Amino acid sequence: xxxxxxWQEVLSTxxxxxxxxxxxxxxxxxxxxxxxxxxxxxxxxxxxAESQFADDAANSVWVFxxxxxxxxxxxxxxxxxxxxxxxxxxxxxxxGIEHLTGRFFPGSGGRPFGGERPVRVGAKTQTFxxxxxxxDHLYLEKTLIAAGRFVNDADLIEKRKVCIxxxxxxxxxxxxxxVIGRSLEIGGVAFEIVGVFNDAGGDDGELRMIYVPVTTAxxxxxxxxxxxxxxxxxxxxxxxxTRELLDRVKATLADRQRFNPEDPQAIRVRNNLxxxxxxxxxxxxxxxxxxxxxxxxxxxxxxxxxxIMLITVKERTREIGIRKALGAPPLSIVGTIMQESxxxxxxxxxxxxxxxxxxxxxxxxxxxxxxxxxxxxIDLRIAIYANVILVVSGALAxxxxxYSAARISPVEAMREGT
Amino acid sequence: MLRLSKINKYYAVGSHRLHVLRDVxxxxxxxxxxxxxxxxxxxxxxxxxxxxxxxRYDAGEYWLGDTLIRDLGEGQAARYRNQFIGFVFQSFNLxxxxxxxxxxxxxxxxxxVPRRQRNRTxxxxxxxxxxADWADHRPAEMSGGQKQRVAIARALITxxxxxxxxxxTGALDSKTSEEVMELFGEINRTGMxxxxxxxxxxxAAKARRTIxxxxxxxxxxxxxxxx
Numbered sequence: 001x002x003x004x005x006x007w008q009e010v011l012s013t014x015x016x017x018x019x020x021x022x023x024x025x026x027x028x029x030x031x032x033x034x035x036x037x038x039x040x041x042x043x044x045x046x047x048x049a050e051s052q053f054a055d056d057a058a059n060s061v062w063v064f065x066x067x068x069x070x071x072x073x074x075x076x077x078x079x080x081x082x083x084x085x086x087x088x089x090x091x092x093x094x095x096g097i098e099h100l101t102g103r104f105f106p107g108s109g110g111r112p113f114g115g116e117r118p119v120r121v122g123a124k125t126q127t128f129x130x131x132x133x134x135x136d137h138l139y140l141e142k143t144l145i146a147a148g149r150f151v152n153d154a155d156l157i158e159k160r161k162v163c164i165x166x167x168x169x170x171x172x173x174x175x176x177x178x179v180i181g182r183s184l185e186i187g188g189v190a191f192e193i194v195g196v197f198n199d200a201g202g203d204d205g206e207l208r209m210i211y212v213p214v215t216t217a218x219x220x221x222x223x224x225x226x227x228x229x230x231x232x233x234x235x236x237x238x239x240x241x242t243r244e245l246l247d248r249v250k251a252t253l254a255d256r257q258r259f260n261p262e263d264p265q266a267i268r269v270r271n272n273l274x275x276x277x278x279x280x281x282x283x284x285x286x287x288x289x290x291x292x293x294x295x296x297x298x299x300x301x302x303x304x305x306x307x308i309m310l311i312t313v314k315e316r317t318r319e320i321g322i323r324k325a326l327g328a329p330p331l332s333i334v335g336t337i338m339q340e341s342x343x344x345x346x347x348x349x350x351x352x353x354x355x356x357x358x359x360x361x362x363x364x365x366x367x368x369x370x371x372x373x374x375x376x377x378i379d380l381r382i383a384i385y386a387n388v389i390l391v392v393s394g395a396l397a398x399x400x401x402x403y404s405a406a407r408i409s410p411v412e413a414m415r416e417g418t
Numbered sequence: 419m420l421r422l423s424k425i426n427k428y429y430a431v432g433s434h435r436l437h438v439l440r441d442v443x444x445x446x447x448x449x450x451x452x453x454x455x456x457x458x459x460x461x462x463x464x465x466x467x468x469x470x471x472x473x474r475y476d477a478g479e480y481w482l483g484d485t486l487i488r489d490l491g492e493g494q495a496a497r498y499r500n501q502f503i504g505f506v507f508q509s510f511n512l513x514x515x516x517x518x519x520x521x522x523x524x525x526x527x528x529x530x531v532p533r534r535q536r537n538r539t540x541x542x543x544x545x546x547x548x549x550a551d552w553a554d555h556r557p558a559e560m561s562g563g564q565k566q567r568v569a570i571a572r573a574l575i576t577x578x579x580x581x582x583x584x585x586x587t588g589a590l591d592s593k594t595s596e597e598v599m600e601l602f603g604e605i606n607r608t609g610m611x612x613x614x615x616x617x618x619x620x621x622a623a624k625a626r627r628t629i630x631x632x633x634x635x636x637x638x639x640x641x642x643x644x645x
Contacts, residue, residue, distance in 0.1 A: 325470070
């Protein structure tokens with residue numbers, strides 16, 4: 001099929017109507033260009049959105065205490081549910097929980113958020129968020145240790161007065177991140193810095209933060225054994241498995257706290273996996289929509305090629321008739337037309353592909369990456385798809401004209417224009 | 419060489435059928451030169467198309483050599499046309515964007531002969547019709563007589579069993595017509611079977627035998643000429 005002779009035939013046919021060949025190519029190139037650009041930007045949008053999730057583990061579940069809304073085992077409605085270290089220990093024993101941590105906010109009085117405390121170094125005082133946590137918290141927030149270490153088990157047991165500070169905290173007080181071994185006062189209690197952290201999300205709010213061991217904080221700020229929240233990750237479980245695990249967690253908590261496990265108000269749950277997946281779904285829809293627009297543009301280009309090929313066939317009716325009379329088999333006629341069409345779409349498509357990828361890299365180099373728009377890029381897979389689409393669409397665009405060419409009767413064709 | 423027996427051909431025209439060929443019997447020996455004559459509408463074009471495997475027939479038998487030409491698929495018909503039949507048309511039917519030598523070589527392209535070899539062969543055939551010097555010219559640069567001679571070279575290049583010529587002089591002046599007919603005579607003398615369709619009596623006179631068609635029938639007074 002791809003003999004040199006055939007190529008010469010195809011190229012000489014294209015060269016006979018150069019303007020038409022170029023205009024036809026432009027339609028296809030534009031289609032592929034739009035497809036690539038739209039896919040690339042769709043990808044960038046998705047990346048941007050995903051980066052917003054990056055600072056929290058996507059497979060995490062957060063549980064906060066609430067107020068009972070149903071009477072249970074003789075207990076009244078409206079009772080506040082407050083977690084304690086016992087609940088933490090109970091959850092530890094549940095199989096399927098990957099990483100588990102409690103959170104205690106000093107001075108929050110049991111409210112789920114809060115924990116802002118005045119922090120003092122020398123004459124400088126500033127309010128920062130203070131979170132008292134277990135060692136596993138490291139994985140829940142995707143905290144990146146820049147220097148030193150995170151809270152460890154020994155800190156918990158010995159109730160050490162140590163802390164890990166975010167980079168902005170260190171820079172606020174000392175104008176450097178080299179602060180391990182220095183100490184600061186949180187609410188009047190002195191803590192020694194053992195680590196400096198960064199955060200995968202790069203969110204400033206998450207970085208203006210000080211982590212302390214949960215047991216130390218409970219002792220220092222009159223927390224007894226209370227925990228404001230329990231956070232855990234579920235590993236690679238899917239939505240259904242996560243829900244099932246969550247039911248066991250609820251049952252465990254309900255059993256000890258004595259509330260109805262079906263009570264929707266007793267505890268509040270934030271299932272990041274569910275949010276993440278619904279987010280994924282939205283972006284999947286956007287991507288599908290954007291791809292459809294690209295494909296529609298491409299189809300317009302393909303129809304253009306098919307149209308031009310039909311005209312070409314019409315104009316060459318006489319030639320095709322002569323060729324058939326001389327013994328050109330129908331397959332050869334079909335093959336030549338198809339090859340012409342595939343060639344023109346593939347060649348033009350590559351131009352569009354190159355232009356599209358070029359524009360994306362240009363945008364990527366000019367626009368800084370931000371939380372709404374990640375680096376627009378088109379991966380190898382899409383490039384391969386585009387290639388396949390091109391060849392297939394070229395074949396499609398050529399098929400109908402070729403079919404009509406093959407049906408030309410040589411006798412009638414040769415009569416044309418005489 | 420060629421035998422038609424009881425060939426019938428109908429065309430559907432609207433709701434009724436037109437009977438264009440009625441029980442046509444025809445036999446042509448190898449090396450003969452035969453003219454088919456008839457008024458327009460007599461069925462001579464249809465007959466030529468059937469002979470040239472360009473059209474099907476509805477009943478009867480057509481033997482070309484030892485090959486029965488009947489109910490062929492498109493591909494098979496194309497192959498037989500290419501191998502067995504050389505066409506010469508009234509309007510030359512050369513491809514305008516190809517040179518003389520490329521036009522002559524075209525049938526060999528469909529036999530899969532490599533480019534260089536088929537161009538060499540084509541040049542030999544152009545030489546036979548006296549146009550070796552015009553090999554690289556396009557049809558637009560040639561006279562009618564030259565074009566028809568290119569077409570004749572193209573018809574001969576596959577060494578076909580028969581050469582079918584449809585009004586080969588219809589577009590030529592009388593002097594050129596004579597030259598072209600002279601060429602057909604020469605070809606015939608090399609042993610090639612030639613069938614001409616014409617309505618010109620002096621062209622038909624060059625043939626050894628004339629078959630007259632009227633209303634789709636071969637006229638009974640078959641004129642055999644002394645050769």
